[in-house]
Amino acid sequence: MFQSISQCLNSTTSTLFHARQVHAHYLKFGLFSNTQLTTTLLTLYSHYLPFPQLKIILSSLPQPTIFSFSSIIHSLARSRHFHHVLGAFSQMGSRGLVPDSYLLPSAIKACAALKALKPGRQVHAFASVNGFGSDSVLMSSLVHMYLKCNRIEDAQKLFDGMCDRDVIVWSAMIAGYSRLGIVDRAKELFNEMRNAGVEPNLVSWNGMIAGFGNAGLYDEAVMLFREMISDGFLPDGSTVSCVLPGIGNMKDVLMGEQVHGYVIKQGLESDNFVLSALLDMYGRCGCASEMSRVFDEIDQTEIGSLNAYLTGLSRNGLVDTALEVFKKFKAREMELNVVTWTSIISSCSQNGKDMEALELFRDMQADGVEPNAVTIPSLIPACANISRLTHGKAIHCFSLRNGFFDDVYVSSALIGMYAKCGRIQLSRHCFDIMPSRNLVSWNAIMNGYAMHGKARETIEMFHMMLQKGQKPDSTTFTCVLHACTQNGLTEEGWHYFNNMSKEHNVKPKMEHYACMVTLLSRVGKLEEAYSIIKEMPFEPDACVWGALLSSCRVYNNLSLGEIAAEKLFVLEPDNPGNYILLSNIYASKGMWDEENRIRDMMKSKGLKKNPGYSWIEIGQRVHTLLSGDKSHPQMKEILEKSEKLSIEIKKSGYLPMTKSVLQDVEEQDKEQILCGHSEKLAVVLGLINTSPGQPLQVIKNLRICDDCHAVIKIISRLEGREIFVRDTNRFHHFKDGVCSCGDFW
Numbered sequence: 001m002f003q004s005i006s007q008c009l010n011s012t013t014s015t016l017f018h019a020r021q022v023h024a025h026y027l028k029f030g031l032f033s034n035t036q037l038t039t040t041l042l043t044l045y046s047h048y049l050p051f052p053q054l055k056i057i058l059s060s061l062p063q064p065t066i067f068s069f070s071s072i073i074h075s076l077a078r079s080r081h082f083h084h085v086l087g088a089f090s091q092m093g094s095r096g097l098v099p100d101s102y103l104l105p106s107a108i109k110a111c112a113a114l115k116a117l118k119p120g121r122q123v124h125a126f127a128s129v130n131g132f133g134s135d136s137v138l139m140s141s142l143v144h145m146y147l148k149c150n151r152i153e154d155a156q157k158l159f160d161g162m163c164d165r166d167v168i169v170w171s172a173m174i175a176g177y178s179r180l181g182i183v184d185r186a187k188e189l190f191n192e193m194r195n196a197g198v199e200p201n202l203v204s205w206n207g208m209i210a211g212f213g214n215a216g217l218y219d220e221a222v223m224l225f226r227e228m229i230s231d232g233f234l235p236d237g238s239t240v241s242c243v244l245p246g247i248g249n250m251k252d253v254l255m256g257e258q259v260h261g262y263v264i265k266q267g268l269e270s271d272n273f274v275l276s277a278l279l280d281m282y283g284r285c286g287c288a289s290e291m292s293r294v295f296d297e298i299d300q301t302e303i304g305s306l307n308a309y310l311t312g313l314s315r316n317g318l319v320d321t322a323l324e325v326f327k328k329f330k331a332r333e334m335e336l337n338v339v340t341w342t343s344i345i346s347s348c349s350q351n352g353k354d355m356e357a358l359e360l361f362r363d364m365q366a367d368g369v370e371p372n373a374v375t376i377p378s379l380i381p382a383c384a385n386i387s388r389l390t391h392g393k394a395i396h397c398f399s400l401r402n403g404f405f406d407d408v409y410v411s412s413a414l415i416g417m418y419a420k421c422g423r424i425q426l427s428r429h430c431f432d433i434m435p436s437r438n439l440v441s442w443n444a445i446m447n448g449y450a451m452h453g454k455a456r457e458t459i460e461m462f463h464m465m466l467q468k469g470q471k472p473d474s475t476t477f478t479c480v481l482h483a484c485t486q487n488g489l490t491e492e493g494w495h496y497f498n499n500m501s502k503e504h505n506v507k508p509k510m511e512h513y514a515c516m517v518t519l520l521s522r523v524g525k526l527e528e529a530y531s532i533i534k535e536m537p538f539e540p541d542a543c544v545w546g547a548l549l550s551s552c553r554v555y556n557n558l559s560l561g562e563i564a565a566e567k568l569f570v571l572e573p574d575n576p577g578n579y580i581l582l583s584n585i586y587a588s589k590g591m592w593d594e595e596n597r598i599r600d601m602m603k604s605k606g607l608k609k610n611p612g613y614s615w616i617e618i619g620q621r622v623h624t625l626l627s628g629d630k631s632h633p634q635m636k637e638i639l640e641k642s643e644k645l646s647i648e649i650k651k652s653g654y655l656p657m658t659k660s661v662l663q664d665v666e667e668q669d670k671e672q673i674l675c676g677h678s679e680k681l682a683v684v685l686g687l688i689n690t691s692p693g694q695p696l697q698v699i700k701n702l703r704i705c706d707d708c709h710a711v712i713k714i715i716s717r718l719e720g721r722e723i724f725v726r727d728t729n730r731f732h733h734f735k736d737g738v739c740s741c742g743d744f745w
Contacts, residue, residue: 178211283312
């Protein structure tokens, strides 16, 4: 009988059924005294049963031994069930069994994997008390555990007390310091290792290179890579995979091509990690054609390479190509994972394909792929971009149901979404209930307030952030300066612009100069704005000159307008907006010959004026209306309602601002043109399709004109509606005949 039981348990075909049959014999014949058979039975059970059931079996043993537990612990460790490993050790203690030096490393490994510092310290104390302090394997495991728990000081103290230090523990310490970006100490340890007669291996080099790369020290990582080669070490696939991200972030194409050549020479093209790193590197360097060539030469595309390629295409603005590739592999029934779906959703969201992003999110769930805490922040901007508040709220609910809201990036994305959808109060609510905040969160709420022209609140949040000990970055100051710009706060703007480098060590970038140019220009200080441009420490970009030209149009400053336009014609020769702004300045001064000259320039270049259009969400549908277009199916109702409103508006003393129409036509025609502006049409469409008192929200692709602004103010009072209009500059919140911008935009 013993022989047959032993054969059954040792059989490679043994199943849970066999284990239970043998267990029944144990119970029937009282065989638990046979330690070898009992251990084998428990080992077999551990392959099939969860730990809670194993605990029941263990408790049924009359006298379990250390061998009974060791079989289960080693099996659980191999299966990476680390919580249960610690549970088994706890069970051992309750039975009065003492683990030996062979079992303790399994407990330490579990603590390291779980980053469970407290039980890790308890195991350390147990090892020291029971005389295992001289066991080099066990001490090495403890060093790794402290490093995993980010306790570099404890790891160093333990390391210093070790008598026998092999290359593995040296490499672990070096990688630990590298990962924290402590370059000098990592290099110091590297030299100490060599002086101690321990030669570095590939793991040592790879640990340093990966650590420096993860810490953002890309120069250091690349320098180490070169030093490694000069010292006679041949990089392997892991080395290449570690150094390529740094090369990509440095945008060092030449170095990247050299590493690519090495990959080919060493035959590493079959390494999937290397291929993914190459695709990522070329994508970061803006080399889309090289990236595509690498991808096309892959014999069997695996999911990691596909994900890297989709991300690279997105990074280079090739969203249409990314969608084609995605659909092709989906049609091949390749098992796409959450990273693949998140990559393509993010690509659409970042490149103006917001509706496609929302549709992909639905398809993702239909395919049974669960979104994660990275998917949601990638999707939320799509709702914000087109002000789909209904969809945004649905995704918010989805995040709450799935426990994603506590993720700081999900919460921050929701803050931005509600702000862009005109609900700044909901943005603040999301911010206030966040369990923890980082710089992204603070910047999101400040950007929201700035977008709504709430300078006081933006500045209050800035100082609150400083009080909480959060250090601002360049984005923070862009938010603050943008808020000052929206309210014409020149003194405050100068204060924060001057102090950002003096007090916070944040060097002004192009966007900060653009904010100051916009701020000064919009309050009519055009010459002062031009002086800033001339004194900038770098060549002004189109954003800076565009800010000046826009204000020259508002104040009809011809001389500076011509200077700014000429610069823009060189920087952005195919941007029709710059030509339109200059032609409008000429038109405002009645210089029709010059205005026609600019129009002819546009015609010769094949450029057309970007049409003004607005869109409004009514129910589950988004309606798009173009200025002067009468194709909307409800246009007859829109015009009838507009006519009735026009009569009421004129009774209140309003006169059409025909100066906004910069065309050489009769006054009556100008008034008719004003009536056809897209934001007016969208507001009226909302009025006739929603219940009385329901708020309306309109998005405009251009700056709202003076006449539309005045008309919508009056409509908000006559109709008793809150009307939100988001144009290219800011949010306008119309209520009771007043706009939140104070007529400054």
